[in-house]
Amino acid sequence: MDSDECITAVMIGAGNRGKDVYGQYALDHPHELKFIAVAEPHSVRRNQFARAHFIPSSGQYETWEDLLQSKIAEAAFICTQDRKHTAPALKALNLGYNVLLEKPMATKIDECILLTKKAEEVKKQLRIAHVLRYTPFFQKIYEIIQSGQIGDVITIDHRENVSYWHMAHSFVRGHWAKEKSSSPMILAKSCHDLDILYWLVGSSPRIISSFGSLTHFKPDNAPSGATKRCLDGCNSIDSCKYYAPRIYIDIIPLLRIAQIGGSRKVHFIANLALKHPRIFSKLKGLPLFRQVDAYQGWPVSTITEDLSIEGKWNALRNSPYGSCVYFADSDVVDHQVTIIEFENSVTATFTMHGHSHLEGRTIRIDGTKGTLIGEFLASGERIIFYNHLKETEDIIFNKKMQSRSGHGGGDLGLVESFIKSLHEETKEPLTSASASLESHIMAFAAEEARLTDNTIKMDEFKNRF
Ligand SMILES: NC(=O)c1ccc[n+]([C@@H]2O[C@H](COP(=O)([O-])OP(=O)(O)OC[C@H]3O[C@@H](n4cnc5c(N)ncnc54)[C@H](O)[C@@H]3O)[C@@H](O)[C@H]2O)c1
Numbered sequence: 001m002d003s004d005e006c007i008t009a010v011m012i013g014a015g016n017r018g019k020d021v022y023g024q025y026a027l028d029h030p031h032e033l034k035f036i037a038v039a040e041p042h043s044v045r046r047n048q049f050a051r052a053h054f055i056p057s058s059g060q061y062e063t064w065e066d067l068l069q070s071k072i073a074e075a076a077f078i079c080t081q082d083r084k085h086t087a088p089a090l091k092a093l094n095l096g097y098n099v100l101l102e103k104p105m106a107t108k109i110d111e112c113i114l115l116t117k118k119a120e121e122v123k124k125q126l127r128i129a130h131v132l133r134y135t136p137f138f139q140k141i142y143e144i145i146q147s148g149q150i151g152d153v154i155t156i157d158h159r160e161n162v163s164y165w166h167m168a169h170s171f172v173r174g175h176w177a178k179e180k181s182s183s184p185m186i187l188a189k190s191c192h193d194l195d196i197l198y199w200l201v202g203s204s205p206r207i208i209s210s211f212g213s214l215t216h217f218k219p220d221n222a223p224s225g226a227t228k229r230c231l232d233g234c235n236s237i238d239s240c241k242y243y244a245p246r247i248y249i250d251i252i253p254l255l256r257i258a259q260i261g262g263s264r265k266v267h268f269i270a271n272l273a274l275k276h277p278r279i280f281s282k283l284k285g286l287p288l289f290r291q292v293d294a295y296q297g298w299p300v301s302t303i304t305e306d307l308s309i310e311g312k313w314n315a316l317r318n319s320p321y322g323s324c325v326y327f328a329d330s331d332v333v334d335h336q337v338t339i340i341e342f343e344n345s346v347t348a349t350f351t352m353h354g355h356s357h358l359e360g361r362t363i364r365i366d367g368t369k370g371t372l373i374g375e376f377l378a379s380g381e382r383i384i385f386y387n388h389l390k391e392t393e394d395i396i397f398n399k400k401m402q403s404r405s406g407h408g409g410g411d412l413g414l415v416e417s418f419i420k421s422l423h424e425e426t427k428e429p430l431t432s433a434s435a436s437l438e439s440h441i442m443a444f445a446a447e448e449a450r451l452t453d454n455t456i457k458m459d460e461f462k463n464r465f
Pocket residue numbers: 012013014015016017018039040041042045062063064065079080081082083084102103104129130131175188407
């Protein structure tokens with residue numbers, strides 16, 4: 001395929017990721033990627049996507065089974081929820097599509113293996129959306145390790161600090177709150193981090209253990225007088241940081257914008273609002289300030305299709321996003337620690353928790369020649385390198401504001417890389433399905449270790465499958 005030819009694609013699942021990440025990429029880069037068909041059961045989303053991408057009615061389907069009857073494009077983007085990945089991905093590969101599949105690739109280990117084998121058998125790409133690999137931040141760390149500056153890597157501490165409001169939104173009230181309908185936290189949220197560890201260490205894991213539980217979001221921790229829904233007369237609305245209007249209508253979206261970027265103007269106003277809430281409340285009627293007050297981006301965009309103020313209040317009255325976090329019946333962990341020793345003797349600890357003030361990852365790598373400390377936060381990114389011999393300290397990566405593209409530039413990098421590798425078929429993609437399989441197996445092993453209080457020897461674990 002010529003490098004200037006536009007890649008045609010079909011979209012399966014035009015929800016948050018399908019529409020706002022991959023759909024948006026095609027709209028921003030019309031000469032690189034064009035969606036020619038969409039499968040989406042939700043009629044409002046299907047129509048919105050079709051309208052935005054000029055897809056005629058003959059290209060609009062309610063479900064992937066109807067769309068995937070024959071190969072009509074080069075690539076299939078599969079962005080359905082966690083438990084609905086395997087069947088459409090297998091069908092798309094069988095039809096000869098190159099597939100970009102959202103993570104986790106599947107929620108069962110045998111399905112992950114099946115998908116990987118199928119991609120190898122049909123010789124098509126199965127790219128899993130492990131977006132962190134494509135961020136300038138983690139690519140820089142990889143480059144530093146490869147350059148030998150750290151020497152031999154000895155040990156890594158990696159943390160995924162999920163902000164308390166993101167935890168409440170996605171993992172207490174939202175899609176990933178219950179394992180039965182999604183997947184365990186270590187797979188749903190942290191397969192990205194296990195993939196990064198596997199990539200940076202450059203070796204397979206030898207042994208894994210893991211501990212953690214759901215501690216906080218339980219009825220016993222509800223303030224007295226709390227009601228099952230925030231708007232049902234709860235008497236703790238002033239003292240509860242999880243009070244739903246605070247997250248979706250009040251100040252937290254501003255915090256989110258301030259951290260993630262938005263336009264410089266919005267970023268400035270959001271910072272001002274956070275530092276001086278009283279001034280902001282006096283000025284928020286002015287046109288410039290109103291665009292912040294009426295914020296409609298993620299996570300607000302996921303609670304309803306009607307993003308008017310009344311629409312948001314309705315969603316908080318009726319959807320899971322208005323539930324009290326203590327009565328939401330979530331069952332996924334809110335903190336988990338995983339300990340790994342790799343075949344090449346590198347050790348790593350990985351902590352995930354949902355009680356952070358800021359959203360983001362932090363990493364520390366100690367080697368025989370140097371120490372690297374990295375902060376990959378929504379509020380900015382920094383890598384500091386300490387040379388042991390010279391006793392120097394250098395800031396080698398410094399971004400005051402995280403990239404405007406999602407996941408610190410990872411979303412953009414992933415799609416660019418996928419498209420590029422479709423043009424240059426001989427070029428090895430940055431990551432393969434089998435590499436993703438390895439990090440998914442780590443997640444399944446860690447979860448088994450957590451649930452059984454055992455240490456898992458990876459060769460025995462893999463032999464079972
Ligand atoms: N790579 C990342 O960093 C990242 C970030 C967030 C979410 N995700 C993953 O992306 C996936 C999608 O997440 P989301 O937040 O966009 O979810 P979403 O619920 O917003 O979107 C999923 C869409 O799939 C549609 N769908 C359901 N059944 C379908 C069918 N039979 N055929 C076609 N479409 C169907 C739903 O109606 C929905 O619109 C999940 O697996 C999630 O874990 C990945």
